[in-house]
Ligand SMILES: Nc1ncnc2c1ncn2[C@@H]1O[C@H](COP(=O)(O)OP(=O)(O)OP(=O)(O)O)[C@@H](O)[C@H]1O
């Protein structure tokens with residue numbers, strides 16, 4: 001066991017589902033002046049995927065159905081290892097900004113951005129050494145960019161728990177995290193071995209290889225302390241070295257505490273405090289959301305959308321929280337035909353954003369016109385003249401770093417996209 005277990009209470013504990021933000025803020029001054037791009041662990045892509053991870057039989061497939069809003073996908077069932085082969089589905093990312101822009105531009109339709117989600121088989125203790133097809137399942141996790149880590153917080157004698165048939169989400173999350181950590185340790189050790197051999201070859205850039213070994217040794221130490229790669233800041237050079245290893249513990253994680261209907265409706269659960277305290281201590285950059293697969297499945301079957309106090313559904317909250325954990329932001333192209341939301345990574349330039357729409361637009365990019373969310377959010381009807389005369393229309397060149405909520409008109413080659 002690598003992970004320390006600190007079952008203490010948290011001060012001033014409130015009925016909050018989130019704690020501690022992992023988001024770095026890259027807010028540009030009004031008008032969107034460029035900032036230095038962020039260095040994120042993980043694939044440099046805008047098409048990211050998320051996998052449901054956890055012990056067997058904790059509710060992953062049920063949550064998969066809820067997030068995809070389809071009861072025909074995944075294989076939820078009242079027995080462990082109901083899911084073996086990973087199943088994928090596309091989920092739309094709910095967005096209040098897109099809804100507002102559709103009204104503002106009187107667009108006929110809206111096109112939401114989306115995320116690819118994978119329902120993955122359940123893990124068991126010793127998965128990292130191959131138990132229960134563990135290596136295959138850990139490999140399925142390797143292929144995703146972010147992790148929904150599902151932990152069981154509901155008691156139900158009819159639903160078997162694979163660990164001593166006892167509900168204990170803290171124990172479960174430590175088991176799963178340890179398996180991910182152990183697998184990463186294996187990769188680190190293989191990496192160090194290979195690099196050490198490489199050092200003996202003639203003509204090798206010794207300093208470069210030694211630097212990489214040094215980073216891997218730091219990761220090794222971190223993992224031995226039970227900490228995940230994602231839990232510390234790495235500089236740009238380190239990120240470039242770490243990314244190709246695709247460590248399981250470098251992936252942003254959102255913990256989902258799956259509780260019974262009553263607990264969810266009362267926003268209370270006997271395990272919430274201890275799980276929150278453990279995460280604050282050991283995984284402070286990751287967030288926790290309480291969800292009830294049971295309650296949400298009933299709503300889904302009745303085709304009812306639940307409103308929460310924040311005005312957003314819990315499903316929307318889960319998806320948008322993951323989106324920001326993945327450092328994804330959105331820009332918009334809006335016109336009478338459609339209001340379209342596009343996902344890009346925080347720190348992408350407007351030229352890279354143009355490439356999301358079409359590679360030709362990126363290649364032949366000339367300039368862009370940008371409108372900011374803060375200027376548009378209080379408007380009822382888009383008025384170019386008013387915005388222009390009040391200095392709220394920004395002409396931006398290819399190096400401009402896109403900010404979340406930007407409405408962009410791209411001028412490229414012979415094309416103009418709005
Ligand atoms: N919040 C909940 N309250 C009560 N029952 C639940 C809850 N969440 C899931 N279940 C039930 O638990 C059982 C296991 O759910 P599910 O198949 O979704 O788990 P899983 O993690 O995908 O399992 P596996 O690892 O076998 O694929 C199902 O019978 C499901 O209805």
Ligand SMILES: [Mg+2]
Pocket residue numbers: 060061062075076082083119120121122
């Ligand atoms: Mg399943």
